[in-house]
Amino acid sequence: MREITREEWLHLAIEALRPEFEKIEFPLPEKIHVSVGFGYGAKRESATILGQCWSSLASEDGVNHLFISPELKDEARVLDVLIHELVHAADDCKSGHKGAFAKAAKALGLTGKMTATVATPELTEKLRELAKGLGPYSHATLYPMGKPIQPKTEPKPEDPEETPEDETPVHSGPKKQGTRMIKVACSTECECGGYTVRTTQKWIEVGMPVCPFGTVMEIAA
Structure with missing residues (x-):
């Protein structure tokens, strides 16, 4: 049996979550695009932005586009961020993080500041069970600022000429x-x-x- 892609995993998760949206009478659109990637205009200064939803008005085919940050790997966290973006999709981004969005998000088990929600402990447990049924989330964490520094096993002689410019770049864009x-x-x-x-x-x-x-x-x- 082949391993499903992370996008396939997310689409399966959306279908599994549809009934929850139906229960609170806040149905999801019939079709939704979802991908793993940084949202348009994302800056490292906004590292807390872990997902993004685009209105159907911005899409050529009139379908909402969702993005889940590649910095996320924990399945339950991925799913609770997905739920946040799905609430935006159900509302077609009309309410921002207030009104109908806030009411639906809380009903589904999201809590905290509405611009940066987290799952309640009860919802987290449900999402972990859902993740088990979906199988592995085929994703490896992407570190935009480079992998965390690991403890050195052997001391490295200091190079007085070494500067941040000598560091190996972690992406193909402009140098930091x-x-x-x-x-x-x-x-x-x-x-x-x-x-x-x-x-x-x-x-x-x-x-x-x-x-x-x-x-x-x-x-x-």
Whole structure:
């Protein structure tokens, strides 16, 4: 018997959870897309965002898209995050984390701050039983910041020339900067000649700086 993929596992979980939504008269859409991955615009600063649901209005086929963070591996935790996103899907993201969303989430056994719910102990036990019936969740935890440092068995001679830049990258994207201040620069072809400043991710999300000549700057490579 072949091992099912993590997406197949999640789809099976959705079908198993449908009756629970029917019981509280908050039915799920007939079709739902679900994948393992980081949601659009996810930042490491928002590591507590473990799932994301997209409204049917954002999808070409009018179907909700759900994403479950690849940082999660524990089956019960995966399932309780899935339930949170399924509540959004049932509501088609209309209520945010209030109103109908909050009422349904609590009825299903989610508790805590509605933007970051967790399963009650009772729901957790039910989800562990459900996970046993589904079989193994074929996923290995992804560490966006690199694997946790393991204790060294042998001391490594210090290299005075070693810097964070020498570390092996954990992804194919831009290198992680060694400071929280992010270097932003203008094109050298601009009249400013390559104006450079440093700012934080917080202000970049508000809007990219512009050089003295009005050109929108970019994060330096």
